[in-house]
Amino acid sequence: MRDQKLAAENVRERMGTLTEWELSDDGLSIRRDFAFRDFAEAFGFMAECAVVAEKLNHHPEWFNVYRRVEVCLTTHDSGGLTARDFDLGLAMDRIAARRV
Template sequence: MSTPLSPRLTGQEKEEALKPLLSNGWTVLKDRDALYKEFAFVNFNEAFGVMSRVALLAEKIDHHPEWFNVYNKLKVTLSSHDVNGISSRDVKMATFFDKASKTQ
């Protein structure tokens, strides 16, 4: 088995890393170790713009979100499948989602 790109966050490390995200609307799913947030934009163009910016980061860091989009709504789940939980890559991606969504 190959070494994971980022180890799973646990304990105090996880608590500290997630604190700013949880205060910004992200939640940890009850049924799996994953981050979740729903975004609402003015229109499809704004939603797609954020998705496009995130897609560029996803390719760069080889970490791809689970997402569902209908018109101006975007539902995002982030989890590192190679460690079956939340890693620093998920924190980085969630932070980027928040920044990208505010530039609209």
């Protein structure tokens, strides 16, 4: 089930599929900072990610200043990390790789 909170061992396993993401100390969220050439690249990244997030019905917590985008993913309804967090994280990694 995509919305079921993952067990700690599953989270550790899934962390290996992501690039540069960090697991929070409490194990309930993952975060990554992305850096781009300029604001337009950062905003383009966010726009492309927003389309994917909408399709997954999973919306990130994120913050943008100039060329930086900070992202935090968790599934609030499940009380922690689910497959959707990792699916969106992987998609963000792919999108960022095309833009750098």
